[in-house]
Amino acid sequence: MSSQTTASRNPVLADLGLDPHDENAVVKAFAANSAFRAADWEELTTEDNPYRRPVRPDDLAWLNYARPMPAAKSLKLSALLGHRMLRNVYDAELLYLPPALGGPGDKDGAAFYCERNRVLGALAGPILERHLFAPLDETLGAPEAVAPDTFRQEVRAHHEHRLAEPGLAHIAALSTTDRKASATFFLLQLSAFLPAARAAAGRAALGEFDAAHPDGRGYLLDEYRTWVGAHDSYRTLLAGADLKPAAAAYWQLYLGSSLGRGNHLHHLSRTREKYPEFLGALLHHTLDQSVEAGRYTQVIEDGLGLHTDLFARLAPATADGTSSATALSAVGDLTDRLLATVHGYFGAEGVGRMRRGFAEARWFAELWDEDLAKQLAWADTIPEHQEKAARIDAYLKENNIEVDLDTFVESHEETSTTHVHNEHRLVMVERGQMHFWNNVTHKIELHEGDKVLIPVTRLHGSTVLSGECTYHQPIIPEEMYQRF
Template sequence: MSHKLPEHVPFALGAEQLRQYVVQYATNPIYLDNMDWVNDDNPYRRQLRPQILPHLDFDRVLPRENILDYEGLAVQRLLTSIYEADLMFLPKNGLKDKWADFKSFYSSSNRALGEMIRPSLERFAFGFLDQEVEVSGTWTKKELETYFRSLADRDRDQPSRAEVAIGKSTDRERAARMWLIQFAPDFLSEASPMMRNVLGYYGPAQSEWFKIIIDEYGYGVHDTKHSHLFEKTLASVGLRTDVHHYWQYYLNSSLMMNNYFHYLGKNHELFFRYIGALYYTESTLVEFCQRGADLLTDVFGPEADTEYFTEHVGIDVHHGRMALENLILPLVDTHGDSIIPEIVRGYEEFQLVSEIADHDFAEQIGWMDGQPVNRQLHDPVWAAIQAGRVDAPVAHLVEPRGELSNTHCHDGDELCHIVSGTMRFESGFGSSQILEAGQGIVIHRNRLHGANIESDECVYEIHSIGDHRACLS
């Protein structure tokens, strides 16, 4: 009898297996399309649009230039659901009629399927960072400390593109609410990804990291827990606070920012990358939160509860120093200079992800504000199609009253043309307009949108026009 063991083969899914398991995961009834724009106190319902997933290829790395395409949105929605099966969510008003959804979300089947597809989806979603971020050269502890302290001295008082977009918006309150909604996936379960890294055993640094976490959790006092403070901010401007109430209004990049920390925390081989990303957040949050408090007060007046932001201003200078002096540098002392490139890479990667999200949100606000113009563009683009100057693939659709096209985006510009009936076109939270027969709208590439049918039947066409500007010449 031979005692020779077979060669170890790392686990990996083939392309067809991956597609099969993604669809199997997403056809769980809790992930099907919704008949309303929001989820009512049900943290287990997440619309994954499984009918589209068989047509998507996740067995590759999504290039940087396509990161905001629909495949990117689809994978970030999938990953959010997979990661959060590790967290405990309970409805504010009790399980009651949500018991079946609770059992389904936390079932062994749902979790096992999620874990099987997770590595491939992570490679698809975050693999572009391998090409975008490179840390070269030989680093020492002194060089790392000098580098991080020089970054901390940079001027961070300038408003982000997102903040500028809110300030210039034709509806600043709508834009500011949309902005707050983007933070809900992170802030309502704040520090949960971080908790993944304080389990285990790694010496004094572990206790230092835990000090940051217990700050986030209000030292066990619920009224001072950061997520509770954010709930007060949401409520003060008329927004709901139940988890994923606004799931359909999350942008691709907003989910990406939150998922990036889950990705690093779930994969412990990326532990040192996480602490670099942690330092980025802790060293930039003070200025961000000060500007955030000022922005909300300017937009909503004194009724806006800004304690979430002002409380961070008070503690995060301390957190940034703690992260560097009590966590990062002692880990370098213990484990050597070889971990430094990973730490720096985490910092640089999350900085890039943050920049992508900043740009994405600003573009979405511009898209929401620009709906009157995009509606006017329908006529010249439609005329070009009718005259044969534009030859674009077209989808013919017939839908009944109440049919809801859950939010999504397109990889190129599209023309929506109403043949008959009435559609309510949704371009973001609080942003919609009625389209009647003969009317329509130009839908910009990568912009989140959806639609609802408000007549007994609506017949409409979607023309894939590529770049709408080419139709106007």
Template sequence: MTFSYPALFDFEPFAGRSEAFVALIRQFAAAHPFRSATVDELLLDDDYHRRPLRPEDFEFLKFMKPVRADNVSRLPSLASNRTLLSIYELEAARMPRSGEAADWQRFTEFYRDDVRTLGAQLTPFLEAYAFTYLSNASPAGESVAAASARLARIIDDESTFWDTTFARLMRNDYLEEGLRFIMVQRWALAPSKRRAVARAAANGYFDALPQDAWPTLEGDLPDDALLQRVAATCGVTRQQHAYWQFYLPTSMAKTNLLYALARRPDRAFALTGAVFAAEAEWLAFGLALERACAWLQPAGRRPGEAGARKAALVARFATALQTVADRYGDAAFEQCVSGAAAGERLAERGRWDLGEQLQWLGAIPQYCEFARRISKRIDVECPDIDRETFIEPHEMCSTTHVHNDHRLVTIQEGDMLFWGNVGMQLKMHQGDMVLIPDGRLHGSTVVSGECTYHQPIIPDDWVRALVAELDAKAPAAH
């Protein structure tokens, strides 16, 4: 008898049932810890028990078609991953900040039984919604050598990405600010990833392997001391999730994938593969950080040997794969490969998402100029466009969010602060405008008595032509 393992995630069983789950999502998001952010909550003051979910979005999000690889940066992905991360970490104990009644109130509200029960009901639906596109990432019949080579490919692809990214940040004079955003995505979420892996290890998920073949997200490369120094240099010094509003959907998805597999014992082999993929990504980041921030290396520490580290990781994964195949057969082997393939696919989508965000953030003056050119084109070619006008009062604050299309924000009257990164404050006054591309994380607050602004949708071909100008100005790679 041959056993064929089901897909890691499958939205098909939930087809036609979204409405009932959306009702539960609205109930969950209505809990006090998940209310939309106020103007003083751009950073969350080290409050682990506060997770703005932007509940108003759940009034129109339908959750009918699962996230696809080509829309991982859009609002359905952001909303589902924020919600999933909140649910998973209802199982993580973080003590109240003090003995004060207000801190205890926040502590107990976060862990309320009814909130946890709703979360448990929602989790399978949201996991299928957010991750079904990762389930078809591996071809059947891969050899141990081909499967373990995935890790080498992740390291190579990540290394190329980081070299290109750091070069662009330096070219745009955005290195410190760009590193700040990067550290929020990588360093601020590292404790959650490590917690998911540690919990799985404690629950026996890796017991099928010899201990020296286990995957890990803890080690000396990247060295935590270097990570802390880089984070401190960039101003990322608060406790975990203080930067909640600045997590990209793909950054949370990487964390959530580990949590999702770590809560399912029948996906233990998939978790093994996924953690190995995450380790490859983490190693590549560490090597890149050593190159980009060599002056911050702890005294006496030598740079990691990239080739040797990569070879050792690939060999360890090959050992794990062979052990799994020998002891538990093809189904276990294929599930392990599926986990690694899902991690590889998600790493690729994460590179794209982060790269697009950093390209936009590092070129905001150009995107303000693009906005003016688009505005003039609208006046000539489509003066009757729906300008989607909003009138908002003083201190009206939008929890960071993304749009599913390109938006041109133009201030008609009043003043607004606009941001897309920790510490960013783009001051916008009457007549100012900025182009926000599809899927770019941002937020704003009104600083005048009232602000009237327009936000028309811009055709994709208009934006692509302008962004191509940025690419054309970049020096050719050598």
């Protein structure tokens, strides 16, 4: 059925007046939902409103989602905003309830679940998926048929490697000066994808396929039941960090890579023809939790002084109180269990597709690990980046070097929804004051003459404190950035 025929039969589509050939227009229309509007100063967190999810829709005027995203841009602005929008597409298919009726979420909830949003989400979802998941084809290539033993050996080798070497984010979190801030931000990122991963498993369990894959549905339901059973531990852990478990409560502080990990699993779980790929991705997620459970626990205990059993409960076997051999055995048993039925039904081609899903999830996990490590290191060294900004500014002036420059004049309480830049930038306050922020733990005050260096792809936002604030953002070339 053509887009025009569909539009003529659906009153929502007919009222949109969209060009069916302009895919960017569809994405913009979806982002124009009032629940996704840019943030106000009092909306830095949205703990009582699971539907309030700022997207920065104005930026879509110059971003192009109609073409695939190169892997080199996987942490840049189109990826961050794209994963925000795609999570909204997926979550509009699930049930979220506000803490209480009659609160701030009522109006946004109506917009979030309205027919117009569902229709636009159905249209925008495939466009966003093609854009955001293009790096997987670029870096991994097409899946190939493979023997079960080959894939089994690859999983074990990867598992042994992960057990032997801590991730970059784990090392960064334990190396920062402000461990509380680092552990809090680390926990926020986990809240962006751990619940989504288990919701994706629950979604994938829906259907009648026991005859074809008798072990599949039980495994997927067990994954979701594990999350439901651990929810009290999850809520207690967040409460100990003065956080709330509401969906999207800290939306503006989720890294694009954190949203991406959950979105990838959602994408595979709802794309029913990719069942083997989903099982491979979920196998990686299980392996990842087995490896990281003790490390997550260490970061939380070190930075927040909280003791939690959450991560041990979510892992089949962990390094926390058990041996590496036990962890390897548990993941190995799961690998055998899934391989037996995938190979039995889909053959070697199905095993190759399962292997591809595993590789995709691994790609997202490694992207996240690097992204989070860099964010933690930068946020912990803001004074150093203020000093670097002053040195760069002095160097530009002394050598009469002109660089591209953006200037902003903003009024009291005007807020910049959190974002990343596609290049290195300085923030230089000429007149007025602003709050600069990158965590829930504290804000950084910038006054007249203050400067800070923001490296490419680092998440941040700001709010004007004075009646008016004028600030500049010189764009710093890579070569100059490396010099300083």
